[in-house]
Amino acid sequence: MLSVRKTFIAGNWKMNLSRAESVKLTQALTAAFSADSAVEVAICPPSVYLDAVAAIVRGTSIGLSAQNMYHEASGAFTGEISAAMLTDIGCQYVILGHSERRHILGETNSTVNQKVQAAIKGNLTPIVCLGETLEEREAGSTGTVIEQQFDGSLAGLTSEQVAQIVIAYEPVWAIGTGKVATPDQAEEVHADLRRLLESRYNSSVASNVRIQYGGSVKAENAAALLTQPNIDGALVGGASLQAESFLGIISAAA
Numbered sequence: 072m073l074s075v076r077k078t079f080i081a082g083n084w085k086m087n088l089s090r091a092e093s094v095k096l097t098q099a100l101t102a103a104f105s106a107d108s109a110v111e112v113a114i115c116p117p118s119v120y121l122d123a124v125a126a127i128v129r130g131t132s133i134g135l136s137a138q139n140m141y142h143e144a145s146g147a148f149t150g151e152i153s154a155a156m157l158t159d160i161g162c163q164y165v166i167l168g169h170s171e172r173r174h175i176l177g178e179t180n181s182t183v184n185q186k187v188q189a190a191i192k193g194n195l196t197p198i199v200c201l202g203e204t205l206e207e208r209e210a211g212s213t214g215t216v217i218e219q220q221f222d223g224s225l226a227g228l229t230s231e232q233v234a235q236i237v238i239a240y241e242p243v244w245a246i247g248t249g250k251v252a253t254p255d256q257a258e259e260v261h262a263d264l265r266r267l268l269e270s271r272y273n274s275s276v277a278s279n280v281r282i283q284y285g286g287s288v289k290a291e292n293a294a295a296l297l298t299q300p301n302i303d304g305a306l307v308g309g310a311s312l313q314a315e316s317f318l319g320i321i322s323a324a325a
């Protein structure tokens with residue numbers, strides 16, 4: 072079956088880089104990335120640098136993503152940022168439910184779900200992250216954990232809404248550890264996610280929603296992962312902080 076899913080590579084900078092470094096990296100990426108690429112690319116700078124980065128990517132084919140947002144539209148929510156604020160400064164995407172937010176900052180499937188709903192309502196494409204810990208994998212509960220995160224994070228969405236999201240499978244044990252999932256390990260979970268999309272929604276949603284893999288993706292291991300039938304892109308952490316390594320992953324995807 073011919074896939075309609077455009078490969079999507081996103082660079083999650085997390086809480087790294089200065090303003091000057093963010094600008095320099097963005098300039099290097101826009102200079103090297105060609106508009107007619109077969110790959111969709113987005114970068115996800117820290118929120119305080121989104122505006123500076125937006126000014127550089129505007130009019131290029133590099134997309135802009137936030138790393139988080141709050142589900143309320145406005146009001147007394149000190150420190151939080153709304154979907155409307157993100158679209159206002161030029162974001163098209165927002166990462167939601169990243170494992171660091173789930174495990175370090177206390178986000179639950181229910182709070183992730185509120186954010187996913189608000190992001191879609193606010194015309195942002197949510198990159199919804201899920202993934203098991205090492206303990207869960209070793210206990211043989213990867214499938215159950217993924218299913219619970221999937222159902223909880225997407226609760227209440229219509230098929231039309233789910234068709235607009237991107238899913239990122241990020242096994243927690245592979246994030247920032249250098250211990251990448253093997254292509255077979257990743258493909259197994261991606262295929263399960265594809266089956267969940269089909270059973271909970273429909274075959275059109277299942278064949279259109281892109282599922283990125285994240286966790287120690289590098290230029291050297293990207294091609295083996297991205298040639299798996301159900302791996303449609305990558306959510307890259309450490310290797311997205313330097314132009315050369317991030318561009319290497321984009322080349323491997325193309």
Ligand code: 13P
Pocket residue numbers: 083169241245246247248249285286287288306307308309310
């Ligand atoms: P690393 O690529 O640094 O392992 O991070 C992956 C990740 O968490 C991307 O969101």
